[in-house]
Every structure is written in structure tokens, then in C-alpha cells.
Amino acid sequence: xxFQGVKGTRDFYPDVMRLRNWIxxxxxxxxxxxxxxxxxxxxxxxxxxxxxxxxxxxxxQLFSLTDRGGRNLAIRPEITPALARMVNAxxxxxxxxxxxxxxxxxxxxxxPQKGRLRExxxxxxxxxxxxxVLADAECVFVAVDFLREVGLSPTEVQVRIGSRPxxxxxxRGCGVGDDAIDKALAVLDKRAKISDxxxxxxxxxxxxxDAQVQAIxxxxxxxxxxxLRRAVAGAEGAGEACDKLERLMACLQAMGxxxxxxxxxxxxxxxxxxxxxxxxxxxxxxxLRAIAGGGRYDNLLAVLGGPQVGATGFGMGDVVLGILLExxxxxxxxxxxxxxxVFVIDDRPELAELVFQTVGALRRAGRAADFSYKRQNVGxxxxxxxxxxxxxxxxxxxxxxxxxxxxxTGEQAEMSMTEFQEKYCSLVPKP
RNA sequence: GUGGAUGUAGCUCAGUUGGCAGAGCAUCGGGUUGUGGUCUCGAGGGUCGCGGGUUCAAAUCCCGUCAUCCACCCCA
Numbered sequence: 452x453x454f455q456g457v458k459g460t461r462d463f464y465p466d467v468m469r470l471r472n473w474i475x476x477x478x479x480x481x482x483x484x485x486x487x488x489x490x491x492x493x494x495x496x497x498x499x500x501x502x503x504x505x506x507x508x509x510x511x512q513l514f515s516l517t518d519r520g521g522r523n524l525a526i527r528p529e530i531t532p533a534l535a536r537m538v539n540a541x542x543x544x545x546x547x548x549x550x551x552x553x554x555x556x557x558x559x560x561x562x563p564q565k566g567r568l569r570e571x572x573x574x575x576x577x578x579x580x581x582x583x584v585l586a587d588a589e590c591v592f593v594a595v596d597f598l599r600e601v602g603l604s605p606t607e608v609q610v611r612i613g614s615r616p617x618x619x620x621x622x623r624g625c626g627v628g629d630d631a632i633d634k635a636l637a638v639l640d641k642r643a644k645i646s647d648x649x650x651x652x653x654x655x656x657x658x659x660x661d662a663q664v665q666a667i668x669x670x671x672x673x674x675x676x677x678x679l680r681r682a683v684a685g686a687e688g689a690g691e692a693c694d695k696l697e698r699l700m701a702c703l704q705a706m707g708x709x710x711x712x713x714x715x716x717x718x719x720x721x722x723x724x725x726x727x728x729x730x731x732x733x734x735x736x737x738x739l740r741a742i743a744g745g746g747r748y749d750n751l752l753a754v755l756g757g758p759q760v761g762a763t764g765f766g767m768g769d770v771v772l773g774i775l776l777e778x779x780x781x782x783x784x785x786x787x788x789x790x791x792x793v794f795v796i797d798d799r800p801e802l803a804e805l806v807f808q809t810v811g812a813l814r815r816a817g818r819a820a821d822f823s824y825k826r827q828n829v830g831x832x833x834x835x836x837x838x839x840x841x842x843x844x845x846x847x848x849x850x851x852x853x854x855x856x857x858x859x860t861g862e863q864a865e866m867s868m869t870e871f872q873e874k875y876c877s878l879v880p881k882p
Numbered sequence: 883g884u885g886g887a888u889g890u891a892g893c894u895c896a897g898u899u900g901g902c903a904g905a906g907c908a909u910c911g912g913g914u915u916g917u918g919g920u921c922u923c924g925a926g927g928g929u930c931g932c933g934g935g936u937u938c939a940a941a942u943c944c945c946g947u948c949a950u951c952c953a954c955c956c957c958a
Contacts, residue, residue, distance in 0.1 A: 455949080501958090509958075529958045557958095562883090564952065722958055740957085766958080796917090833918035846917075858918070 459561075459569025469786050471572070474601075474769055474776075475554050478574040481597040482552040485589070487576060490551045492533035498523040500532045503755060504724065514558050529766070530555040530575050531748075532755065538579050539757030547580030550589075566740050566771040576745075577764030579752070584695045587728045587747055587763045588702035594732060594743055594765060595708040602781045605710040608742065612699065612730040613718035615746065617683065617692035618670075621716075624686030625666040631658055633723060635667075640719040642671065671716045676700065679716070699728060724748050727763070734775050742775060743767035792818040793875070794836030794858075798848045800826040805847050812876040833858075845871070 456462055463471055479489065498515055515525040527533060530553055538549060553575045563569055576593050578586040591610055598608050615636075622635050634657040642650050647668075654664045673679045676697040683689035696714070703712050720729045727747030734742065745765020753759045776782055793813055797806045806822050813820035823835050829846060836844045837858055846854040853871045856863040866874075 458949085504958080512956080512958085531958075559958085561956075562954095563950090564954095567957080720958095721956080724958085744958090798917095828916040830914095830917055835918085837918045844918080854917090856917075861918085863917080 457569070459563035461568065461570070465789065469789075470773065470782065471769065473783070473786055474772065475572065475574075477597065477600055478552075478554055478767075481593060481600055482574075482576065485550075485593045485596060487550045487552040487593070490534070490537065490553050491555065492527065492530055492537060492553075494556065495524045495526050496533060496536075498525045500536060500755070501525055501528060504532050504535075504751060512559050512561055514560050526558040527555065528557055528559045530557070530573070531577070531751065531764070531766075534575070534577055534579075535752050535755045535757065535762075538760075539752055539755060542752075542757055542760065545580075548586060549577075549579040551579075552576050566774055568770055572769040574743075574767045574769075575764060576766075577762060579762040580760055581763075582749070582761035584699050584728065585702060586761070588699050588706070590745060590764055591699070591703060591712065591730060592706050592708050594745075594767065595703075595711040597767075598711060598732070601776060603775070603779065606735060607779060608711065608732055608734055608775075610712045610730050610732050611715035611718045612696070612712060612728060613714075613716045613720075614692050614696050614728055615719070615725045616688055616727060617679070617696065618716060618719060620686040620689040620692060621667060621670040621683050624683055624689070625663045625670075627659060627663060635659065636719050636723075637721070639667070639671065639717070640721055643717050673714075673716060675714065679714075695728065720744060720746055724751055724754075726750055730765070732767070739771050739775060742771050788840040790819070791821055791839050791841040792843065793820045794832075794839060794841035794844045795820060795822040796829060796832040796836065796844055796846045797826065798829060798846055802847050802849070805850060809845065809847060809853075809876075812872065816876045816878050818875065845875075 461467070482489065495516075498510070498513070501513060502510055509528075510525075513525040513528055515523065518524055534551065534553070538545065554572055555575065556570065557573050558570050560569060561567060574597075576590055578590060591612070594610060618636065618639065619632055622632055623629075627635050635654075638650070638653045638657060641653065645653070650668075651661070651664055654667075655661075659667075670679070670682045673682050676693055679696070680690075680693050683693070700709070700712065700714060703709050718729055718731050720731070725746040726749040729746030730744070731741040732743040733739075743765050745763070747761070747763040749759070749761045751762060795806050795810050795813070797803055803826055810820050810822050821839060821841070823832050825831075833844055833856075841858055844856045844858055846856060847868075848854060848865075851868045852865060853868055854863050854865045855871065
């Protein structure tokens with residue numbers, strides 16, 4: 452083969468494209484019914500936009516380029532900075548809360564492996580302009596609403612919810628110094644993936660003593676808010692963080708998403724900019740990496756030159772999700788074949804002209820109609836109709852007689868051409 | 883960047899000790915004398931990832947290289 456696709460990218464042949472559309476249609480449907488509006492941003496931005504948020508080291512993971520005017524650009528690895536840029540530009544004109552969603556195509560120059568590619572799609576749900584934990588609850592609800600929509604049950608997936616400020620308060624409470632907090636968070640974030648011994652070793656490496664590690668593990672293992680309150684009693688800011696977490700869980704319960712959600716203080720999230728509640732969606736089989744992740748990021752707009760405005764949201768990639776849906780058999784059968792409303796067939800080659808007329812009329816009326824390029828016997832044409840995934844076949848028997856055949860049941864009814872046209876070639880009403 | 887595995891038809895894979903390149907599915911064409919899906923016959927399709935070496939002879943053995951997958955690092 453002379454050329455192949457670039458490492459970490461996918462070709463979307465029609466059968467795969469149907470799957471991609473099925474997922475993104477569900478993302479849009481769920482977003483809209485939860486009151487979110489769609490936006491999009493350019494596929495490349497100034498490099499600075501991305502490095503400002505996440506630091507210089509992130510530049511290695513970017514596909515960057517220099518344009519002919521010498522500008523340093525990069526293909527977007529996430530859409531949140533662009534969202535912040537767009538919102539900042541109209542922050543005084545946009546009614547709040549700003550509830551926006553997007554399904555951007557993103558690129559990251561990472562090493563491809565299971566569930567991670569260099570080009571992918573990511574559903575983003577964000578609420579900007581509210582400090583209320585209700586906004587966090589609503590984002591989590593949207594994620595749950597989607598999971599339920601595609602047939603994933605609470606026994607198959609769970610949203611694990613933690614809190615950055617509470618974790619920070621717990622760390623301070625057991626004597627971890629300010630300078631070590633970020634490093635400690637990074638170690639805590641790994642805990643779910645490593646053994647207790649490895650965790651202990653990693654914690655020692657950044658200067659935590661055994662008593663501190665034991666204390667923080669007790670904190671992370673708390674199963675309910677009441678237990679948490681006791682574990683962090685007295686730590687600065689802990690009370691407020693507990694209140695918020697409690698309210699969040701209560702809201703989710705009230706909205707009917709409680710069975711999908713678990714309190715889990717082991718969820719910390721990798722990067723530094725989260726300022727409140729954080730959460731990740733996992734499959735309960737634990738085989739895959741996180742399906743989605745998000746949380747509150749109240750400083751991002753300010754970091755990008757805007758005002759201090761509360762923001763919260765999550766992202767869900769198509770790659771891990773696709774693997775999970777496939778493994779759990781959640782993809783609908785009908786996705787596997789192309790679909791067509793009607794296939795028009797002639798009884799004799801002389802009727803070809805009527806086939807073209809009929810196909811034209813059906814299509815103008817809004818129906819998906821097709822026909823064979825070859826004038827051959829009825830059996831062959833039906834075979835083609837079947838292969839094309841048509842629901843019905845119209846067999847034109849003469850200028851005034853047609854037979855309408857249901858290809859699933861085999862039932863067939865004859866009618867006059869006039870009756871057929873009245874029934875099937877008048878405009879299909881728009882939903 | 884590091885480690886492991888795998889590269890044979892569009893796909894999934896056989897290929898014995900080195901001895902003519904194979905199957906199923908898919909595609910295309912024909913048949914069942916003209917109403918399909920499951921039947922039947924046939925055809926096309928391969929630089930055996932690529933380059934070198936050993937050999938009378940390499941898909942097979944050796945060296946190199948590239949690609950893919952899996953894991954580590956990282957994960958917005």
C-alpha cells in the first residue's frame with residue numbers, strides 16, 4: 452500500500468461513521484434536553500492559549516505549527532481554553548448561567564494505546580457563571596442522563612465524586628506543607644491504580660511520613676459525608692467543602708441520578724486547575740480508563756485574562772466510550788446495515804422510465820429512495836433492495852399498477868399508481 | 883522516550899522439516915425460466931510489511947528497518 456493513515460488516527464468508513472453519528476447524536480440529544488446550547492471553536496489556536504492554562508510542559512503533547520506569518524499555532528488538544536476565550540470576549544453580554552456544549556474533534560501527540568488515540572472526539576458540557584453547587588450537580592446529571600440513554604446501567608458504570616478543596620484541607624490537616632500539596636495530589640490521584648505498598652513508597656518519596664499517609668488513606672476511604680466530617684474536623688475550609696459535597700449528593704438523589712453516583716475521595720484528577728468538586732466516570736469492570744472526567748475550575752477564565760467567574764464541566768471522549776459500548780453490546784443492531792425507505796423496481800425493462808419518475812417523486816417527498824442501475828429481472832432487483840437495507844420495495848407492474856412489498860415480512864399489496872403517489876409521494880410532514 | 887507481542891487477499895486467519903500462495907467471510911458475475919433474504923456454480927483479488935543476507939530453493943532461517951497493537955511515562 453502506497454499510503455497509510457497517520458499513527459493514532461482512524462478512517463471512518465460508512466459502517467463506522469454510522470456508529471460515530473449514533474454516539475454524537477445521543478450527545479447532542481441529551482445536551483439539548485438538559486438546556487445546553489451548542490458552540491464550536493476553530494480547530495487551531497495560538498499556542499499560548501493552551502500553554503497559558505496548563506503550562507509549558509504540555510507543549511510536548513501538542514501538534515503545533517508555525518504559519519507563514521511566523522505565528523505559533525497549535526491544533527486544539529481540548530476545547531475548554533477556547534470556550535473560556537469565547538466567553539471572556541462576551542462575558543458582559545451573555546446571560547448567565549451560560550450552559551454550553553460542544554463535540555469537538557481534538558488532537559494530542561500522545562502514544563496511542565487502548566482507549567487513547569491521537570485524534571478523537573470529545574463531548575464537552577460546561578456551565579459558566581455560577582458558583583452554586585447546583586451547577587456541578589447539573590453537569591453530573593447530564594453525564595448520567597447520557598449513560599442511561601445509551602443503555603448503561605448503574606451496575607455497569609459509576610460516577611465517582613471527590614472534592615479538591617476537601618482533599619487539600621485533609622492534607623493540610625495532617626501536616627502536609629503548602630509546597631508539597633500539588634505533588635501530594637498527584638500521588639493521591641494514582642492511588643486507585645497502584646497497590647498500597649506502591650502508594651506508601653510514592654508518598655514517602657515526596658516527604659510524607661507514615662502517620663500522614665495513614666491519615667490521608669483513612670480520609671480517602673470515607674464512605675459518606677458524615678464520616679468525612681469527622682475525618683477532617685477542624686481543618687480549614689473543610690466544613691464548607693463538606694456542605695457542598697452533601698448538597699451535591701442530595702441534588703443528584705433528588706434528580707434521580709443517585710444510583711449512578713458514589714462518593715469517592717480517591718478521585719483527585721490530574722491537572723492543577725480544578726478548584727472544587729471533581730469526578731470521573733468509570734466502568735465497574737475497571738478494565739478501561741475513565742470514560743469521562745470533570746469538575747469545577749473557577750480560576751480558568753481569570754487565568755486567561757477574564758474576570759473571576761465560576762465554571763464547571765466535564766469531557767467525555769468517544770474512544771473509551773466506543774470500546775465500552777461495544778464490549779457491553781449496547782450498540783443497536785440497526786446500526787450494522789445501511790437503511791433506505793424504499794427501493795423501486797421495474798417488472799419489465801420497458802418500465803424503466805416510470806422507475807426514474809417514481810424515485811424522483813419519492814425523494815422530492817422526503818423519502819430515502821433508490822433503484823438499480825441495471826435493468827434485470829425482479830428477483831435480482833429484490834436481492835439488491837435487500838442488500839441495500841431497504842424497508843420496502845415498490846414493484847412497478849405497469850403505468851397504472853404497482854405492488855408495495857414489505858421486505859421484512861414479505862407481505863405485498865397491489866394498488867394503482869395514483870393511489871401510491873397520493874400515499875407515498877406527497878410531502879412527508881416535518882416533525 | 884522505554885519494554886513486550888504481532889505483521890500472509892478488503893476482513894478473520896491457516897500455511898508441517900525451507901520445496902508451485904490457501905480457506906472462510908466480503909466483492910463481482912452466472913444459475914435455480916424471472917418476487918429477495920438462508921441455496922448453488924464461478925471469477926477477480928497477495929512485492930507473504932519493507933530492505934539485505936544464507937541457500938539449488940525463503941512466507942518459513944539470520945540481520946536490519948518500518949508499521950500496528952499492548953503496557954510503562956503522561957493523561958487537559
